[in-house]
Amino acid sequence: MEFIAAYLPSAMMNDQTISQLPLALPEIVMLCMASIVLIVDLFLNDKTRGGTYILSQFTLLALVVITVMSFTQQKSIAFHGTFVRDGMGDLLKIFVYIVTFTVFLYSKSYLKARNMYKGEYYVLGLFAVLGMMVMISAQNFLTIYLGLELLSLCMYALVALQRDSIIASESAMKYFVLGAIASGMLLYGMSMIYGATGSLELATINAEVMKNTDNIVLIFGLVFVLVGVAFKLGAVPFHMWLPDVYQGSPTAVAIFIGSAPKIAAFAMTMRLLVDGLHGLHVQWQDMLIIMAVASLAIGNIVAIAQTNIKRMLAYSTISHVGFIMLGIMTAEKGGYTASMFYTIVYTLMALGAFGMIMYMSRMGFESDKLDDFRGLNQRSPWFAFIMLIFMFSMAGVPPFVGFWAKLSILKAVVAADMTWLAVTAVVFSIIGAFYYLRIIKLMYFDTPQETSAIEGASDLRIMLSLNGIAILGLGFYPEIIMGLVTSVM
């Protein structure tokens, strides 16, 4: 009963809680702004929809400022151990805002051309960001679940945003059903762990786990929790939803699903496995190894067979998740740092690749076939070059930043005395290089199917160029991000 009392509203609103409110300032601002955007949008029509867009973008930028201003390395736990504010969380949140900002910017003209330029996209997007923020800052099973569901529900709705598209509805359904099952698994695992430790707070759980690592109920719970985590990350064998959802959802939504939530999923994994269940790391290490190697294998090999670029990117995501898991698998600080670096770098690359699809698309033309990239070098040499940067970076070829991300992971894996695993990972990344090369081949070596110039909105063009240059520039000096990541870990 004591436990329930702790979560009752009356108990929550004591003086201590109120004094801790500033810690959750970004979340509070986000909630308020998302609600304001929702209301403001009611008074706007299609002509004045720009207001919603600008307000959403302003919110994200304001949150960047707020989080940077209140940035803290110090770990403070608030609200009866349900919420944590630390450097890792702050940094990840900043990247979530930046990534979402870029997503909104890239997708504006795409949405306009498809009669999807509605307030719902932005409101759902902002609430999804709120969900991610809660996930990142969660320090309790309930908060993790709360954040995860807030994010997922928004995502399900976003996928179904194109109501009259059969394929979009199908993927939304698929996403929802599988997502619900995964959430169920996660909850089941959490209840097991609660049963074994008597607590939902990660810190308490960790202390309990340390006392008795052989508890079979705990390990049972761990397996289910890991299933939930793997589903959200998109790791094999829980990856089935990813290609279908990427392909089925409008590109403007696919780019969102493929970017920012990965950061949140990484944070969730870290919170659960490291903050909460570090005592069981011998057990989860083995499970992660299997899932990571399977993800690398399936992701890279199956991607070769794809003709739809969104589907190909989905499989490429799966293989990248394999790398991210390898870093976490080391159960050492160096590995966590490398994984976090990899996650951030990956989202920047994924943004660019999806951004390119939206840049090439226009009214009535999705440009999501590989063949649509044929001869891009003749139509637009600059953007062919930008896409080349993204592809080589994803393949892990220097001097682009993707190489440094892979190098950090490999370094952590080798440092953990698992050189064979590093060798396995590089072998699969060679296989992966093939399908990235194929895109470059299409762009540079083939002749275009059509020669019309590509019309892209100028803000999209500028941002996409910046995105590409960032990948190249960070390749020369990855310490800009790596230094930040190291400082908060």
Place this chain on the structure above:
Amino acid sequence: MFETWPLLSLVIWTPIVGGILVLATGGDKNASEARVLALLVAIITFALSIPLYTEFNVAKGSMQFIEHAEWMTLGDLRLYYHLGVDGISMPLIVLTTFITVIVVIAGWEVIKYKAAQYMAAFLIMEGLMVGVFSALDAALFYVFWEALLIPMFLVIGVWGGPKRVYATIKFFLYTFLGSVFMLVAFIYMANKTGNFEILQLHSLKLTMQEQMFIFIAFLLAFAVKVPMWPVHTWLPDAHVEAPTGGSVVLAAIMLKLGAYGFLRFSLPITPDASQELAWLMITLSLIAVVYIGFVALVQQDMKKLIAYSSISHMGFVTLGFFIVWAIYDKTTENTDMIITGINGGVVQMISHGFISGAMFLVVGVMYDRIHSRQIADYGGVANTMPTFAAFAVLFAMANAGLPGTSGFVGEFLVIMAAFKANPWFAFLAATTLIVGAAYTLWMVKRVFFGEVANEKVKALKDINSREFFFLSVLAVMVLFFGLYPAPLLEVMDESVENLVRHILQPKIPL
């Protein structure tokens, strides 16, 4: 005056920045501006690389022109921007800048499609290759090494022949496959030293088992690049499909990267494993020399023939490097012949750079006119192109290793050292003097001599002044180093001696 200049950085970054500027000239409208700018950049870079030779202290075996700066900290690894050259890498850098000027001139009128991108690709490649030769931090080395694949991939794929896509993807994946294992080996060692400094890796103690794994990882990377038999199959494809400039750079410089890797990494970092596996390396080298020589004999395509002859010649280089232990006599501790062998290998690298480059240019000159590389499509070219034929015969002789040309010097030194190691090695290696002469001269006979074969050959015009220029410059180099190799041997002698002293020390921790 050059003491305070960051010469190596200038030689690396001038062409890269220049290449970006060339790209910025835009589409084919401004092709002539792009060409002039590219030539200017190439000449400036070549000029900047000259002081590397003139100011080089030949009495010093250690690194010179050192530039050392912190680059970044990645986790707990420190990476440095560390450059420097010794007598082995310096000549290769000058070769690189020299060949790039030739390639830019050779592609002048020939490349009409996206000329700016073509020129830029070669300039950027030049900077990256110099980077590979001068990097003293393994991570920096790896960045240059891999980044190099990108422009070459595009050059073959965009300006290549009909089967270019197959050839270029094969080239990329083969080389990528080899190098990633090298990366894992670097990381493994960096975990022990805390950084990627090559000179520190040289003195890192490693057990025999570790050395074996690292040696094999290096072998995969470098053997593919050299290329050694049996991982050479990408080379004929890449050469045949690549445009002339691509073939020249590939043969003249890129193949040297692998051989350079053996000298800079395999031998000094894993000397004990190298000793243990020297038999394997010698066997592979001899197979390359003899067997690939015979394969070259039956080729119908001129470029393919020269590609196979390159593999065969590179076999000499690796042979010269790995007969070290077969020669070494612990009782006398005499290293003279060892040095001769390695010297021979390095001279062969430089000389092959000139000769193979020239051979591909010769084929390129004919291809530009008739658009065929098949030997059967030619005959009696000497009748219509007498000046050109004179050059071609000279380079063919050099390729066959005729005394007086640079091709002879390297092969002779290596055969001499091989004789000391085992007369049979020398015997097998020396067969190349016959086989090499056979395939080269037979090709020359079929292409240049005899009756004029067909109408196309009859209509041929002799080389213009541009073509005369680059062929004659190369001819001068081939003859100069053939008659007077001393300047080359002089610069590398001390460095090679230094290297030999190092590799004869066991590195296994006691």
